[in-house]
Amino acid sequence: MQPxxxxxxFQEKIWGGTRLNTVFGFDxxxxxxxxxxxxxxxxxxxxMIKNGAYQGKTLDELxxxxxxxxxxxHEEVFPLLVKILDAEDDLSVQVHPDDAxxxxxxxxxxxxxxxxxxxxxxxxxxxxxxxxxxxxxxxKMIEEERWDDLLVxxxxxxxxxxYVPSGTIHAIGKGILILETQQSSDTTYRVYDxxxxxAEGNTRELHIQQSIEVTTVxxxxxxxxxxxxxxxxxxxxxxxxxxxFNVYExxxxxxxxxxKKAPYTLATVIEGYGELIVNGExxxxxxxxxxxxxNQIKTWxxxxxxxxxxxxxxxx
Ligand code: ZN
Numbered sequence: 001m002q003p004x005x006x007x008x009x010f011q012e013k014i015w016g017g018t019r020l021n022t023v024f025g026f027d028x029x030x031x032x033x034x035x036x037x038x039x040x041x042x043x044x045x046x047x048m049i050k051n052g053a054y055q056g057k058t059l060d061e062l063x064x065x066x067x068x069x070x071x072x073x074h075e076e077v078f079p080l081l082v083k084i085l086d087a088e089d090d091l092s093v094q095v096h097p098d099d100a101x102x103x104x105x106x107x108x109x110x111x112x113x114x115x116x117x118x119x120x121x122x123x124x125x126x127x128x129x130x131x132x133x134x135x136x137x138x139x140k141m142i143e144e145e146r147w148d149d150l151l152v153x154x155x156x157x158x159x160x161x162x163y164v165p166s167g168t169i170h171a172i173g174k175g176i177l178i179l180e181t182q183q184s185s186d187t188t189y190r191v192y193d194x195x196x197x198x199a200e201g202n203t204r205e206l207h208i209q210q211s212i213e214v215t216t217v218x219x220x221x222x223x224x225x226x227x228x229x230x231x232x233x234x235x236x237x238x239x240x241x242x243x244x245f246n247v248y249e250x251x252x253x254x255x256x257x258x259x260k261k262a263p264y265t266l267a268t269v270i271e272g273y274g275e276l277i278v279n280g281e282x283x284x285x286x287x288x289x290x291x292x293x294x295n296q297i298k299t300w301x302x303x304x305x306x307x308x309x310x311x312x313x314x315x316x
Pocket of ligand 1: 096113
């Protein structure tokens, strides 16, 4: 059994830029690429397998027809989505529903997400939470467009990690390059878009009513407890364990052996260069490489000088 390497899927966005080319070396179709859907089974941009027996197949096909690769899960769709986002400009202020609301109103999962900051220009900040104490107050402040009072802004720097559960009002600010691990959902309720217009003079749709309904009020600052295990010069950092996914950073300097901890593991190289070794075979890992270690791969090794953000669905 080989690891499954993914072809990137690029998404053009009004706020996107060129760092997926200048930092990651991807060939981009234009200068406004906001997102690489690095590992995705979502119909709005599904990953294709680049290598091995499943070359040319899509991740959603494998999920449907080769459930053994994922430990025979019960979920109907591949539940995780990994993206790299380049915010050349501010993203809209937004909120995502939870599973119950998402399934009822949108026919798909809700979206809990988390961000690892790969890079951030000086002065970069995010919107992360709000100040309203009641739903009525939230509605009133939105209606009166009191954005400075309502929105909580937080400065960010390279290496920061943020947990963004469904119901959290948030926005990624300009200058930030992040890796996002999220539930596989494309449902976004836009609260505020800075009154921006596209090339045709159109504003993007807002979803005020849904936003007010799904926002957690008052805002709760999500708790995270980060832990680190040293392995020689390398470190395995656990950022998050939730019902939806666990997220780790593998900081490799030299050589590290891994034992599988979940039915399958997702990984994206965010810095450096090295190799992945599975069953005595070696695979090159370069910046932006994304792969899944399927259920049949019980152990693997990584060597080189590189950093990887990894995730898994936990033991269900
Ligand atoms: Zn979001």
